[in-house]
Each structure stands twice: as C-alpha cells, then as structure tokens.
Amino acid sequence: MTFVSKLAMAAVLTLGTTGLVATPAFAQKADKKAKNENGDIKVSPEFRKAAAAAETAIAAAAAATDAKIKADNQALADTSLIAAEGIAKNDDEKYYAAFLRLRLEFARKNDDAQLKALNVLINNPKTPPENVKLYGAVFNYQMGARASQAKQHDEAIKYMLKARELGSTEIDVPIVLANAYSATGKNAEAIVEVDRAITTAKAKSGKAPEAWYQFAIPRVNAVGDRAAMASWLSRFITDYPTLKNWQWGVQVFRSTAPAGxxxxxxxxxxxxxxxxxxxxxxxxxxxxxxxxxxxxxxxxxxxxxxxxxxxxxxxxxxxxxxxxxxxxxxxxxxxxxxxxxxxxxxxxxxxxxxxxxxxxxxxxxxxxxxxxxxxxxxxxxxxxxxxxxxxxxxxxxxxxxxxxxxxxxxxxxxxxxxxxxxxxxxxxxxxx
Incomplete structure (x- = not known):
C-alpha cells in the first residue's frame, strides 16, 4: 500500500529539480569535477555518469505508456542508481542519489525504499532547509500510517502529530489520529480530529464521508456532552438526510436522556x-x-x-x-x-x-x-x-x-x- 498521496509526493519531488538543472545536468562536464569554492555542486565524473543514466531512465519510464517499456526503464534506472549510490562519497552525491531514488521508488510504489530515501534527504546537510520540513512531513506521515496499520497506536499518534507540526495537510492525518486516540481511550481527542477531518473534507469537496460522522457520534455520546451530540447529529442528518439516519439519530438521542x-x-x-x-x-x-x-x-x-x-x-x-x-x-x-x-x-x-x-x-x-x-x-x-x-x-x-x-x-x-x-x-x- 502507498500511504502518501500522489499530491503530497508530487510536491516533494519538485524540491530537488532546481539543483539538478543548475548543475547544469549530469550529462555535462563529464570530464571535470565540479568545484565547491564558488558554490558549485561537487560530484565526481563517475557519479555524474551513473546518475545521468538513472535520471534519463527515470524520465523515460515516466513518459512510457507501454507497461514493458516502463518496467524496463525502471529496471535500468535501478541498476544505474545502485551504481551511483555505491560510489557516492560526499553530501552532494548522496543528496542527488537519494532524490533520484525517491523519484524511482515513488513510481514503483515501494514504500520501504521511499522511507530510506526520505530519511537520507532529511538528514543531508545539502538539503535546502526549507525543504527539510516537507520531506520530514511526508516521512512522518508514512511512518504514522504504518504504525496505524500495525495497531501501534501510540507510535501512530507520535508520527502523525510530528507530520502535522512539519506542515502536512493530508486528510488522513486527523483520521489516523482519531482512530489511534479512540483505540487508546481518548475519545475527546478523537472527536476533535474527526471534526478537523470533516471540516477539511467539506472545504475541499463539499461533503465528508458518512462513516466519519458515524464514528464520531457514539464517541461524543460516550463523553457525555449531550449538546455536542445534538450538534453532531444535526450536522450528520443535514449532510445525509435519510430515513435510516433520522431513525438512528433519534434513537441515539433518546438513549442519552439524563436523570431528571x-x-x-x-x-x-x-x-x-x-x-x-x-x-x-x-x-x-x-x-x-x-x-x-x-x-x-x-x-x-x-x-x-x-x-x-x-x-x-x-x-x-x-x-x-x-x-x-x-x-x-x-x-x-x-x-x-x-x-x-x-x-x-x-x-x-x-x-x-x-x-x-x-x-x-x-x-x-x-x-x-x-x-x-x-x-x-x-x-x-x-x-x-x-x-x-x-x-x-x-x-x-x-x-x-x-x-x-x-x-x-x-x-x-x-x-x-x-x-x-x-x-x-x-x-x-x-x-x-
């Protein structure tokens, strides 16, 4: 399963292109080492050759409509990247190798390899500071999603909160958090997260999934806030005004009648x-x-x-x-x-x-x-x-x-x- 959305990864993948173009590209200056004194990027001719081959193959795979041609180019890119990674010695080379690896593995939907590449990019001093946060947001999001699948709820909460802190706006962040909080008995926190998810979904598409309301309402009930529950029922029925939902909503409301x-x-x-x-x-x-x-x-x-x-x-x-x-x-x-x-x-x-x-x-x-x-x-x-x-x-x-x-x-x-x-x-x- 690919946890991170294509939109989020697309944003990440744009971050490394400026440096690649400014080299100017791996195909040029093959007979020289780039100099670092004037801010040039330092890569060896051997690395440049392997990385250029990988970059070319990745681009060809992305452009291919035939499945076999795509797979062949991805395999070629992998071979070239393995060579580049094997000879990468300085931070510039490790940065570009990781960036190219991230592009390839995103296309191949290889989550493990994506995480490894992201981890290198996050910790590489050549990664622009403004980009480290986005790489970190995606890395923590993926780790949180994995923890959630493994029912490691405390870990899921830790990673997803960090992803949010680093700027992630993925709709699944509050959903994973809501499930994790609920599983650990923190209904109030779960309700806040579902509310956040619904607000975001409605702003984007005009409607949130019915199941999100059905998740939240019993937990609002468990908290004992009847006014909040009436508000939640109202929101739910407004978005999904069916016979079944009216009947269920009134049944839930009746069940919470307080003493007196x-x-x-x-x-x-x-x-x-x-x-x-x-x-x-x-x-x-x-x-x-x-x-x-x-x-x-x-x-x-x-x-x-x-x-x-x-x-x-x-x-x-x-x-x-x-x-x-x-x-x-x-x-x-x-x-x-x-x-x-x-x-x-x-x-x-x-x-x-x-x-x-x-x-x-x-x-x-x-x-x-x-x-x-x-x-x-x-x-x-x-x-x-x-x-x-x-x-x-x-x-x-x-x-x-x-x-x-x-x-x-x-x-x-x-x-x-x-x-x-x-x-x-x-x-x-x-x-x-």
Missing amino acids: ANVKSERIDTYRLLRATNALPNRGEYADYAFAAQQFGLPWEALSVIAEGEKAGKLPKGDPDVAKTFKASSAQVSGSGSLEALAKAAKTGEDLSQTADAFLASGNQTRAIELYDQALAKGGVNADEVNLHRGIAYQQLGQKDQARTAFAAVKAGPLANLATLYTTSLDLPPLS
Whole structure:
C-alpha cells in the first residue's frame, strides 16, 4: 500500500529539480569535477555518469505508456542508481542519489525504499532547509500510517502529530489520529480530529464521508456532552438526510436522556420529530407512540397516530395492543369535554400550557399557539417546553420562520438539544 498521496509526493519531488538543472545536468562536464569554492555542486565524473543514466531512465519510464517499456526503464534506472549510490562519497552525491531514488521508488510504489530515501534527504546537510520540513512531513506521515496499520497506536499518534507540526495537510492525518486516540481511550481527542477531518473534507469537496460522522457520534455520546451530540447529529442528518439516519439519530438521542429529564417531552416530542420527517419506521414505534400519547393525557394524538399508522400499512388492523390503546384513547376523548371550555377555565400559566398541549395533540395548532403565548405572558411555566411546543405547532402549520424563532427561544438543557434537531428538520423535506 502507498500511504502518501500522489499530491503530497508530487510536491516533494519538485524540491530537488532546481539543483539538478543548475548543475547544469549530469550529462555535462563529464570530464571535470565540479568545484565547491564558488558554490558549485561537487560530484565526481563517475557519479555524474551513473546518475545521468538513472535520471534519463527515470524520465523515460515516466513518459512510457507501454507497461514493458516502463518496467524496463525502471529496471535500468535501478541498476544505474545502485551504481551511483555505491560510489557516492560526499553530501552532494548522496543528496542527488537519494532524490533520484525517491523519484524511482515513488513510481514503483515501494514504500520501504521511499522511507530510506526520505530519511537520507532529511538528514543531508545539502538539503535546502526549507525543504527539510516537507520531506520530514511526508516521512512522518508514512511512518504514522504504518504504525496505524500495525495497531501501534501510540507510535501512530507520535508520527502523525510530528507530520502535522512539519506542515502536512493530508486528510488522513486527523483520521489516523482519531482512530489511534479512540483505540487508546481518548475519545475527546478523537472527536476533535474527526471534526478537523470533516471540516477539511467539506472545504475541499463539499461533503465528508458518512462513516466519519458515524464514528464520531457514539464517541461524543460516550463523553457525555449531550449538546455536542445534538450538534453532531444535526450536522450528520443535514449532510445525509435519510430515513435510516433520522431513525438512528433519534434513537441515539433518546438513549442519552439524563436523570431528571422531562420524560414526557423526551418521549412524545422525539416521536413527533420522527413523524414530522416521515421517519416513523415500523409497527413498534407507531404502537409505542400511540400508547405514550394516551398515557400522557394526549388521547387525540394517540388516535391520529393509530389512524396514520394503519393508513401507512405499519399498524395491522386488529392488532390487540393497539386496539387497547384505541379503546382507552376514545374513552378519554369522550370524557374530556370541550377543549374550549378548558381554555376558558384556565387560570394559571400552567393551566394554559396544558390546555395548549391538548389543542396541539388534537390537531388545532393555531389555537394551541394562542394559548402557549398566553401561558408565556402569564408566567409560572417551563418556558423552554412551551417554546418547543410552539415551534412544533408552527412547523405543523408549515410556518417555518416562526417555528425557527420558537425553537431558538429554547435556551437550556435537554429541550434545547431537542430543539436543535427540530431546527434541522425545518430545512429538510419530509422523507418518503
């Protein structure tokens, strides 16, 4: 496997050409030794002859389109280079031999030989100082990639950090680091590296691989930062808005509900999110959604969810568990009386908020919003919960700007994280 990208190596391979041209080339001055007194490069006629033959063969191999001609020229270059390396005595000769070796072995995809050549170039005093860093970046990158493959994670981290320090911008640097950090239990560091990789990939191509998000999100979850996880889920679903990803994202979000979280909102409002994106997946989710709505005093919503599930073919008619929920919900609706009467009787902000919840569940979003606004004005309510539900009501009415404003008013805690996901859903079409 060739670890270093062609782009990175191409940059490295341009570094030695200035000196070669300035010689002027190995083919000239064959009968003299170059002088060092005036800054000339010092090479012997024997070295010049062997190196010139190698350089010519490398160029011929690079230009060849026929595989056999390419291989023959590479073999010739290797033979000539072995001769040049064998007679190279001073730093100039060792520098050019290593540079030519790097060119040849890159073309032959020989990683071991590339590393040896890079090591010579890094440590040769004739290598221009500004080029040593680039050679070092590529060398450390390759060593880090090898260490990663061998599951030598601490070594991989050391080499990749050094490659970055020396200027490597290879996209695989943060990816190798993320894997190595994760393997050594450093999830926070792994998340930072994946984030760096995604940012770089999106800047270059507009999108990062789906697998990178799927790598990061469970590790964000393990760190316990739910706000960060909601942000990661939002980014993931924005780039990959599929039914499967919405379902997985909501499942991950539910699994992280902290102690003391609003159980009703965590359950009902996550189901509403799946429903809003057409992502309710199966009989189990529909049945549980309907049961939860009935249990939390929202029988109107339970009935509409059952009807929707049956119409979608997700709930089989006559399902015994669903039938129990349907019967209980129908009885609750019959016994609840007029919702308008409840609204007129509401005295406190909490009464208004609960009545608004009932209107929202019954599908009268406009009236629900009026009562939510009154509840906020009266006070004594959980403003974050009210604003979340206001946003849901506006979303169901198709009023996205108002919904966005309401979700933005959810300021803290688990509900703010849920509002982040709802805001994401506003910008994406319902899935089918």
